[in-house]
Amino acid sequence: MTVRRPITLGLTGSIGMGKSTVAAMFAEAGVPVFDADAAVHALQGADGRIVAAIEAAFPGTTGPNGVDRGALGAIVLGDPAELARLEAIVHPAVGEERAAFLARHADAPIVLFDVPLLFETGGESRVDRVVVVSAPPEIQRARVLKRSGMTPAKLDAILARQLPDQEKVARADFVVPTGGSLDATRRAVAAIIACLDARETPLS
Template identity: 65%
Template sequence: MKKPMIIGLTGSIGMGKSAVAEMFADEGVPVFDADAVVHDLQKAGGALVPAIESAFPGTTGPQGVDRKALGAAVFGDRDRLALLESIVHPAVAERRRAFLATHQDADMILFDIPLLFEKGGQAAVDIVVVVSAPAPVQRERVLARVNMTPDKFEHILALQMADAEKRARADHVIDTGKELEATRADVRALVKKLRVGLA
């Protein structure tokens, strides 16, 4: 049986990746959202709450994982961040395998993975699509978020591969620095082009 083409969607913070993932979904492409899965695993009653509380006492409560408290517990500490990732990543990978099994009849599947390059995830996908916008647009979007500060933004950027390098490594780049409908047209054209290649 023919396997679906796996598209890896990535991009730095504030580049509009979630909006572009929705556009792929609108074109009939099943989307696996790694961030959404993490939220689900960490909500009240979530599968990872006990393990996270055990590793990082005081970071969970009735609502599940307190993301702010957990963020503070690992912020700037690579060892503690690695410990958290060792808890989260296997669980996300398991969900991804289940998603693949559910959608094995699709012609293509999109994995929305924020740190695709940083974590070596590009080896597991067929095509990499990078979402990008000019730096001033990115900065404006991110600093408009609740609880975001310029220092926090710079710290997040430092942990991510530079946008220029991501673009250089991409098979396709979607520009989100323009009107939403223009970006949507680009996504539609890319899906059409990829589907022709699969025919």
């Protein structure tokens, strides 16, 4: 007997492109969403299951509320070796959360993985289709620079670590434009869901 599994969608996009808004639209349409950033925050938060391992590897970077992201960031950012040590703790745990999510939603026709650095980490190889959220650069910059504490220099540094938007768009299976109205964006999401009907569901 053949067993079908959900179509796995990877959702990504550069900073300020509206990825969280689009993820929420998929969720509103009934698609289960796995938020990779939220999973990491939970794992590193108060009573998070990797807090002890991070403290052992990076003494003084945790407290009653879990990982002190500022203290940890000061150690690993700009140091590839230290970042790799951290990733060796975080990535397997996130993988376990991802597997548990898939098991919980094994009967869903589509599931969505919201992964900010999908292409940058090779995550596209772990999903069936990739959705990229994109907006014109001037809209992107205006959105991001409204954020508290954000400066043009900080934004440029963030963008330098991310795959350029045009390359993400070129590698996408679907593109959701977010430079227009919310209704237009919602229609694009609905069109993707409609396109991925049961006939396309991969066999396990």
